[in-house]
Amino acid sequence: MNDKLYRIILFVAALIVPIVCGGVVYALVTDAYDAFEHFGFLNFLTSSQWSYTAGNEQYGALPFITGTLMTALLALVFCIPFSLPVALFVGEYFRGTKVASVLSTVTDLLAGIPSIIYGLWGFFTLRPILMALDISPQGSGVLTASLVLAIMIIPYVASLSAEFIKMVPNDLKEGAYSLGATRAEVIRKIIFPVAGSGIFSSYVLAIGRALGETMTVTMLIGNTNNIPDSIQSTGNSMASIIANQFGEADDLRLSSLIAIGLVLFLITALINMIGKMMIKRARIV
Amino acid sequence: MESVTPILEFKKTCVSYTKQTMAVKYVSAAIERNTITAIMGPSGCGKSTLLRAVNLMHSLYQNIRVDGEILLNGENILSMEPIDVRRRVGMVFQRPAPFPTMSIYDNVLSGFSLNGIKLSKAEKDTTVERCLKSVALWDEVKDVLNKKGTFLSGGQQQRLCIARALAMKPDVLLMDEPTSALDPIATKHIEELLLDLQKEVTILIVTHNMGQAKRISSKSMFMYLGELVEYGDTETMFTNPIDERTKAYLTGKMG
DSSP states (O other): OHHHHHHHHHHHHHHHHHHHHHHHHHHHHHHHHHHHHHHOHHHHHHOOOEEOOTTSOEEOSHHHHHHHHHHHHHHHHHHHHHHHHHHHIIIIITTTSHHHHHHHHHHHHHHHSOHHHHHHHIIIIIHHHHHHTTSSSSSOSHHHHHHHHHHHHHHHHHHHHHHHHHTSOHHHHHHHHHTTOOHHHHIIIIIHHHHHHHHHHHHHHHHHHHHHOOHHHHHHSBOOOSOOSSTTSOBOOHHHHHHHHTTTOOHHHHHHHHHHHHHHHHHHHHHHHHHHHHHHHHHHO | OTTSOOSEEEEEEEEESSSSOEEEEEEEEEEOTTOEEEEEOSTTSSHHHHHHHHTTGGGGSTTOEEEEEEEETTEEGGGSOHHHHHHHEEEEOSSOOOOTTSBHHHHHTHHHHHTTOOOOHHHHHHHHHHHHHHTTOHHHHTTOTTSBGGGSOHHHHHHHHHHHHHTTOOSEEEEESTTTTSOHHHHHHHHHHHHHHTTTSEEEEEOSOHHHHHHHOSEEEEEETTEEEEEEEHHHHHHSOSSHHHHHHHTTSOO
16 A cells, blocks of 8 residues: 555655756757748748848847857867876876865866856956967957866866776776887877776767757857957857847747747757766777 | 706795685796696686786786796796797687687788787788698688688687687797687697697696696696696696695596
8 A cells, every 4th residue: 555655655656856857958948940941941041131020030040059059169168188198197106195176176166156156257257368378369269268168178078087097997908018018108009098988078068958958158148249350359148149139029030039948948958968878988998 | 967057947936815815836947948848736726816927917917916037038038028028928818809800811810910020911811821730720720711710719709819819929829728618629629729729838727627737747746735736747747646635626526
């Protein structure tokens, strides 16, 4: 009796999660339907118009898809030279020592900082520096947003990569050392090739995070609705255009924003799935 | 007799993992050239620790101290560069571990590629053939040299690892229970191989298997609690051990 009741409660509770998830997708699709019907699905994705003149409304997602991909990929490039050394430091060089645990704790702390704090720091500290150095004329823009995004994804990449570096069997490392290899050679020729696919998958998962990051990007990307023509120019990502305009939008414009949200959801889900699949494969080896 | 320098000589060699305890205590022994010397003893007696001291594996880990002297051709390796020592002293581990990202061909040559030594195509080919032939693997793999080494059976993988060590033309080959992960047939193959190889290289082998020590080694060491209890001709040790502890171990009363 008791057991039966317990099972029913568990079952209902577990059922709620997929129902909520399905509900979100359903709401996104129905609300986005207007925009797709009006502009056509492919046309919506490839149009770079975003004008809300009454009577001649034109909405297309291309500037924001471009903005999102640019910021996410640039962030990835910027984070590599910092996250890889941290991963090697924690996973190989100082593995198991106090130094390594301090470093990995500090890196993990970065993951706990709310994104609004990163946004504020980017806006009031990094932006003036970039302007003073004449790297970015307006201060805001794709470059600024992706620099801060890079810092935000470092902890994820570093800790996941370190896990894969730690997983390289000691047998292989000692085998290489016994043949007279130096530490640098062991890292370059044994650890990287063996842990490579795992390290790569940690970057894929990091992209998934960077794509959807909203607050920081909204504060730093500059809020313009054109395709960014260089990394210094301003723009909007899919997340930031929604954050910037959802309050004042209605009808077709609202539907278009929701359609962008749906596209973002699909891209992020796809990237996460690919990343998780790669991790599973990397674990088997 | 004493005029010939032994290829390898331990002089009061000590290894300690912590300040309080010594894993290997004042071991002194001279290893003869082109012989197989077996190191036996119960688990935890320090035999692997002693073996790993010879190619300075301990220097990879903090807190491990090696004291005394270990002479390779009369030169103290403890004051040499680990990289130079390891190129002259090869090692084969308990579990066969060919490099999984490399082909069979590249595994044999890994000692060169890891050290950044460039070989011509012809040199590579002859090295691969020579080494695989000397471990009796050539006929089995000569058509699949570009396949990954991890596709081979356990015994084949271990022979590949021996070939990898031989490619560097070491003076001494250290083997840490190289057959404990293998089945009896693969073990037999490796043992026959070692008997053959002692013409080229001096072999120091740690083994749990007394039968194996008896079959292949000409000299044997018996270690107990970090001490070298007895060292001498294998035959004498098995038929007429001097020390009570050796006798107890060999007759199965201890270990």
